Amino acid sequence: MSNAPLIIVGAGHAGGRAALTLRDEGYTGRLILIGDEPHLPYERPPLSKALLQGSMDLAGCSLCDSARLTELGIEHIAGHPVSRLEPQHQRLQLADGRWLDYAGLLLATGGRARRLPQAQANVLYLRTHDEALTLRSALRPGTRLVIVGGGFIGLEVAATARGQGCQVCVLEAGPRLAGRVLPPVISDALLALHRAQGVEVRLNVALESIHAGAVQLVDGQRLPCDLVVVGIGMQPNIELAAAAGLDVGQGIRVDAYLRTSAPTVYAAGDVCEFRLGGLYQRQETWRNAEAQGRHAALNLLGRALPFEALPGFWSDQYGWGLQTVGVVTPRVISRALSDDGVLLFYLDAEGYLQGACGWALGNRVAKDIKLCERLIAARVALNEASLAEPDVSLKHLLRG
Structure with a gap:
């Protein structure tokens, strides 16, 4: 299979960065980038801020344009996701039935927004560019917005929505904002800042149901609203890897070189579960997608470099x-x-x-x-x- 291409499944930040790095490092063979979304690879942090505000468009958060992909000879397949992976034969099948062999494979399949059990007409999520545009069109002065989830997505949407003149209420099930990742002193500072900006923040609350014009809490309170945004985390896209027999946990598990349990298959980005301090974990951050995308590309080229980058993240609000x-x-x-x-x-x-x-x-x-x-x-x-x-x-x- 010496003439088989390198294939990247997932055309988000990590996958796009890996493709560009392969060309930067001198790889001249056939290179295929497969994505579920119709768009070119883009960064996600602007979705809840600049793009949601309308001060940035898709081109502003894209890693490159179509002309650059063509110039680099990167084949971008959109709209035909991978339906089957056979690592023992080093091949995969697209949704349209085509089979593609590969010499090396990177899984950068990312994730999707966690959904509430019952679908509702006035409930929106924010994970993709198209979801951001849908939400942006709904944020008008006076809109009564309830945000379910006091993590970074929910809080950044709250800050942007207040800037658009919306009335905002944030519901958090836990005792602190972003309590899973922030120390109490900064959680408290975030809470004070949002309340000072006019956001109603309710902690230790449980959601019972969502209706056309209100949110019902378990304690009996009913919160009138025009729109609900749910930001309760991300569900990693591990189904393809699991069905192929790869080792998975809360993500696709890899060794120190970002290599999965199949020797020619690597993983990177939000879906990648790697060891840090002896424990498996995933990092859903811009920094991790950027670093692992680059690193996986180097190891696809045979560099055999252990991944040792420090984790880190940032958020901007008000x-x-x-x-x-x-x-x-x-x-x-x-x-x-x-x-x-x-x-x-x-x-x-x-x-x-x-x-x-x-x-x-x-x-x-x-x-x-x-x-x-x-x-x-x-x-x-x-x-x-x-x-x-x-x-x-x-x-x-x-x-x-």
């Missing part, structure tokens, strides 16, 4: 910025920043930095988080008092 890097540990040091911002440092038992989380106005914490990333890599032993002191620069600590 002019405030949140950024994280690395991993959370029990030992945390807090540094107060100006204008009620905060920088958190996560240390191991020996005093080495393992992660950091920053919250401040504008892009204030971006520089600090980059310095924290360098501190993690440099393995500099840190003093707790120096970390807590705002007047001690992180550059000074980096110099030891």
Whole structure:
């Protein structure tokens, strides 16, 4: 099968980045990129912000245009998803019946928005470009919007909708906003910020049903609304891999090289379940899609490089910025920043930095988080008092 192509299943951020990287690295063979959506590969963070606001279009968040794909000789198959995968024969079948052999395969199948059990006419989700356009057309001044889910998608939609003049109510089942990924101090800051911006936030609530003009809560309260947006997480698209007999858990499981249980098949992006700190996990972030897309491409070319990139993510709401890097540990040091911002440092038992989380106005914490990333890599032993002191620069600590 020496003349068989490399194939990427999934034409989102990770898959698109992998295809472009293969060409950047000198691969000149046949290269096929297969996507469920009709669009070219694009980044998802703008969907809940700039694209939803109308300040960006699809071209603005796309990794490349069709002319660039043609120039690079990347065959983009849209509208004919993969229906069957046979890794033992190194081939796959498209929905239109065609079989394609491959020399190497990357599964970057991403995921889909988790749905509520009962479909409702006035319920919208936000995972794709087309869903973002549908939601954008519904956000008008005075629209009564209920958002189910107080994670990042729900909160970013809330911020955008308030900017469009909507009345917004966020319903969160847990005791804190984004409680699964944020420390209490930043969850509390998010809550205060959204309430200050006029968002009604209800914590520890359970949804009973959704009707044409209202949401019914388990406690009997009825919330009138014109529209409901559900942001309760993502369902990874593992069905193709599972049916093919690949090892799956909460995603497609891979080894240190992003290789699945089939030797010529790799996985990357939101669907990829890899080991971090000894435990399997997935990272649903721009940073992970970008890094794993590039890395999987290199290993498809035989580089055999272990994936060791640090996790991290960001969110922007009402002019405030949140950024994280690395991993959370029990030992945390807090540094107060100006204008009620905060920088958190996560240390191991020996005093080495393992992660950091920053919250401040504008892009204030971006520089600090980059310095924290360098501190993690440099393995500099840190003093707790120096970390807590705002007047001690992180550059000074980096110099030891």
